[in-house]
Amino acid sequence: MREPLIFEKSREDRRGYSLPECDVGRKGVEKLIPGNYLRQGRLGLPQVSEPDVVRHFVRLSQQNIGIDTNFYPLGSCTMKYNPKVNEDIAQLPGFTRIHPYQPEVSVQGTLQLLHQMEILLCELSGMDRVSLQPAAGAHGELTSLMMIKAYYENKKEERDTILIPDSAHGTNAASSNFCGFRIIEIKSNESGVIDLDDLKDKMSQKVAALMLTIPNTLGLFEPGILQIARIVHNKEGFLYLDGANLNALLGIVRPSDLGIDIMHFNLHKTFSTPHGGGGPGSGPVGVKRTLAAYLPVPTVEKNSKGYYLDYNRARSIGKVRSFYGNIGVIIRAYCYLRSLGKEGLKKISYNAVLNANYLMQRLKNYFYLPYDQPCMHEFVLSGKDGEMKEVRTLDIAKRLLDFGFHPPTIYFPLIVKEALMIEPTETECKETLDAFASAMIEIRKEIEENPSAVKEAPHNLSIGRLDEVKASRQLKLRW
Amino acid sequence: MIPYIPNTEEDQKEMLKEIGAESIEALFCAIPQNLRLKTDLNLPSSLSEMELVNELKGLSKKNAHLDEYVSFLGAGSYDHFIPALLDHLSGRSEFYTSYTPYQAEASQGMLQATYEYQSLICQLFQMDICNASLYDGATALAEAVILAHKVNHGKEVLVVKSVHPESRQVLTTYIKKTLGLSIMEIDCQNGVTDLAQLKEKISNDTSCVIVQNPNFFGCLEEVKKIEEITHQSGSLYIVSVDPISLGLLVPPGEYNADMAVGEGQALGSKLNFGGPYLGIFTSKKKFLRKIPGRIVGETIDKEGKRGFVLTLQTREQHIRRERATSNICTNQALNALRAVIYLSTLGEKGLPKVAELCLQKSHYAARRIYQIPGFEPTFTSPFFKEFAVKCPIPPNKINKLLWDNKILGGFELSRLYPQLQNSLLFCVTEKRTRGDIDRLIRLLEGMV
Structure with a gap:
């Protein structure tokens, strides 16, 4: 279920704050500041109770994925685990x-x-x-x-x-x-x-x-x-x-x-x-x-x-x-x-590079790899392939969401057409990399056999594919 | 063994076998041997979690913090009350371990929260549009000045000396060298803009006029009069505000500011020794396509359900490169999230209450201080939560004595305003109790 906006949850006289009474002998505000400096009328902020606020933002958090919840191979962004x-x-x-x-x-x-x-x-x-x-x-x-x-x-x-x-x-x-x-x-x-x-x-x-x-x-x-x-x-x-x-x-x-x-x-x-x-x-x-x-x-x-x-x-x-x-x-x-110390630093790079090369190896027979040589911490595939049947990189990215993965960086770098830039980082295990590779290979098959499943993705989230063109043509930037 | 790296030796072997490489070193073949480090770096050895915690706790204890000292210091960084739910909610790792929401369908939480942030700030400021945040109040101000120049190509900028000195310094770094604009400073009279001097210095070449309200001295500027002078000359009007003050004070949209910015730290971000904070940026709608930073917009999915996306991205560096409206990529999203949770919690009635508590308590403190012989107001203009006091003894001595009594005293204005030799800028937020203020008074009384 979609979460309403905080404004839509507002009810007159509900409150989420608890503040002490003024303990210094209150004077009329207009005695302290001339009236023409003072705000008139309502602020237009919501009125919600403390449990309303908590539930609202916890629900919003549940509509967001992060490294703690999902593999997030966003190229050039190095989405590694953030130690607690x-x-x-x-x-x-x-x-x-x-x-x-x-x-x-x-x-x-x-x-x-x-x-x-x-x-x-x-x-x-x-x-x-x-x-x-x-x-x-x-x-x-x-x-x-x-x-x-x-x-x-x-x-x-x-x-x-x-x-x-x-x-x-x-x-x-x-x-x-x-x-x-x-x-x-x-x-x-x-x-x-x-x-x-x-x-x-x-x-x-x-x-x-x-x-x-x-x-x-x-x-x-x-x-x-x-x-x-x-x-x-x-x-x-x-x-x-x-x-x-x-x-x-x-x-x-x-x-x-x-x-x-x-x-x-x-x-x-x-x-x-x-x-x-x-x-x-x-x-x-x-x-x-x-x-x-x-x-x-x-x-x-x-x-x-x-x-x-x-x-x-x-x-x-x-x-x-x-x-x-x-x-x-x-x-x-x-x-x-x-x-990490001096002992740990090198292990970071070693495993980041190993993970990237492994994933590249798993995927290069299924997707076009424009620069076929050992990579460092990330690699770039191209969604531009004669056999792709009008499926675009954007579609692949959205379909990955259905498999529980955050997509790679897409359409960057600009020198690769339909780029998919993949950076697994060193904090992912082989099983995760294998699962991601399997999902990508599955999507590759879908492109052959059932391209609309890819083109209309995502299917399994609380929201379907969002219309970015409408967002930029009919601008609505505030409630 | 580092707990953040899952690969075992066996995993590594299997992966290398699949790759067809003999060793991990072999994967680095593109790096010429002579460039590679031959020895370990000269860094400390790795620490276990327990050792790390002990060492860092030790470092943190070398700081004297404001749970132990009572603060009357503000000057751009404010000790306001932060409700307990803020840490719990902004500490949800679905939020804080996510990246910029490029993939909207996977990031609806952060996108909706940012849309709510934009909406709440627009409401509070009474401005048309708000971006998703900039680095801090000072850089937000500099970005506003750059935008003004893009709009009208004016060659000089008028900034009042009561604008936060750090903001003015950042402005100088940002625009003098890069755009070659000249910056003229306007003096103050009684702690606020010298209107006569402003009238005199403003000209057709003036791109924008910049004021802060309440200003660095805590005083309220005559924002409406400055607006008239500014717009009469065809210049743009940029105002920097304390968002807490807008619970009581006229918002910038109502006095026709073209752009309004602010340091948003007071909205739920901790003092953090100066960062991370929150750069608030708002403007009139007509500048929409030129504004810096990210913006979230509402849209629908294919079934017509409401959702949110980053929009107007063709202004941004990853698409427009050197023709982008700014170079902003990473911003202060988590601080903006804290601001939206703070504003939702305080809401329509809580924010004015916080603002009024600041007003009442600071005025009480000022009245009491001015009753002590030798202490008098540096300025008599109306103020909100900060006020400058002329002291009969050197401010550094006062602060030393207060510090010895577990009080963090006011800001010594002579540090940045040489002509204000004996003045201390005190700040009183809603967190100070009558007991705290009375203790301050007793200590000051004891000094004269």
Whole structure:
């Protein structure tokens, strides 16, 4: 049964709150604030009892699937298990009940955690400094591009261009444009990686940076990474790493050894913090020494008295958000890294890559695999196949829901037609991967034998396929 | 053995056999040998769950937290009451372990909750449209200014100095370098916008005027007069509000704000040392196709049943790439969920009650403080839950003494406003009891 909107459950004089009476000798509101500042009439908020609120949101939660309920192989999103102990630790009052403007001496625990988190991220990436402030991956990109821009302005060099591969995440281009850069696209070659000749042609003294995702969004490592770095560095540009796919590289390669100068991490992907149904995330930025002076303020530093926030950084780009970062998210990621330790990191990447290759192997005889070679943490199939009888990738995705699986990322990367981008992560067991493979193979058969079952999916959920065209044509964005 | 990795050695062998690879290392063949790490990273050893909990509890105890101290500190981060059901409901892992709801049929819970969030915020703000959230109040304000520039191409931005200093700093980072706009700051008179100066500085080149209400000093701005001045010059009007205050104060839609943003932390998010918080973004309908971030819309399934989807996605980066209206991908969905649960729980009558408790208690505290010899109001403009006090002794000394008595004192305004040397900005929320306030008063009395 569909759950009504909270407004539709409202009844006059029901209430869900319990507040104390005013204990200070109440004065008429108009004696405290002139009438013209005061709101007249109703607010238009619902009136529901506490059990109404609880049942409403519990029912809504039951109409949502997450990693805790289902396999969620959403490519490039690294939907791995979110350890429960990290949730508990992040909720300790010593972490949640502290104010951002409390005296520094009274928040030494959190400052120490932030300081240590920076050191851990530096060690595993080979970067010299890390800012934990950005709230999301795209915010990390934006912060980085602002730093790069400030660097060249300081050098009085005019560099107005960012190079972005055609397989890149959309945020790379959007963040570059936000910063006022011109974007030039670099082609992928027939093996799905950077076309070095195209890069050589387009690299110039006007280019501020090349933004790379490694492994790229096809799940492929750039075999020519050292040449790529040389081409970019020879013209004194920066090599940027979009760290969305770092789950394949932990403890195996350090970005600095690939020639990366600046990068962002996605704590909500690689480092197991829950994605919250869309956020909050955390997108720390790591840099080599050359760019360290430009990091946003404040940084967390340590002296003989303890840890402190440093605002005194002359070349900093300034502040990129209020206060110091999505601290609650950073605490979870720190817990995760400490649980893994040096012994665990490599196991993450090993098993993420093993799981992806296994699933690819199970599926490649049933679906078209445009780049048939060992993959890293994810792989991309194409729903574009002559025998598919008008069934589209979207249909396959919706049919997967009937089998109890969240679909992969679809229609991305753009260089694969009808793409299905599959990232199982290391926290799934072989039985789950086998069940998913069986479902995909079953769907492949249905496409031959009973395509309408696929085209009209989902069939088994509380709601059928939703009309997105109607949603955008007849806009209804509020109750 | 890491409990989060299910593969056993036997599993790995079977999988490798199926793949036809000799070892897991062999799967990394694309990475040149010379690039691979030869040794383990220099990281601490792994911790068991018990060891981890002990270590992190130890760290958390190095913080002094507000279950132990009584807070009179606000300044953009507020210690409001959070009903117990919030943690239980937003802690449902069907919500918090899900991703952005790209697959609508599998994400109806989060989508409906977000649609309700948009609806509740539109109601509360009396604005036409609301997005699914941005990072925080400061970045929401910066995004509004960027939108204003896209609409009218004005070259300068007027921002009042009573807008939160962190928001103004973020604004500078966001728009000065990227759009090359100039930012002019308007001074305050008696804690609120100097209207004469605003009139003087506004021009045809002004893209937008930005005010905060209640402002950083807690004072109420003359929002209607500022609206007239702003619109007369053809500029856009951007207001940043405290959503709790809207339980009592005139909402931005009623004084014709073009965009209204706010820090939504007060709606059920914890202090968290400054994040994660909630960026609220609303605007007039006419800017719909230019607004940043995700939006949820209502639709129907093939049988006509109501359902919800992400809509207007052609504005967004994953479709439009460099022509997108913003680069927002991950936002603060879980904080928006907390806001919708908070607003549903408080509802029509609870929110005004919270707002009035803040108003009554802060005014009681102010009256009592001003009775102490030497303490006087820094400003006499009307205020909501925060007020600045001119002190007869240095504010840092006062705060030190209060701290020694388990009270977190006010914000020392001279940190960000050098001309306000002896002023402390106190905040009193509904959580402070008469006992708390009277103890504050006794301590202050003891200092003079």
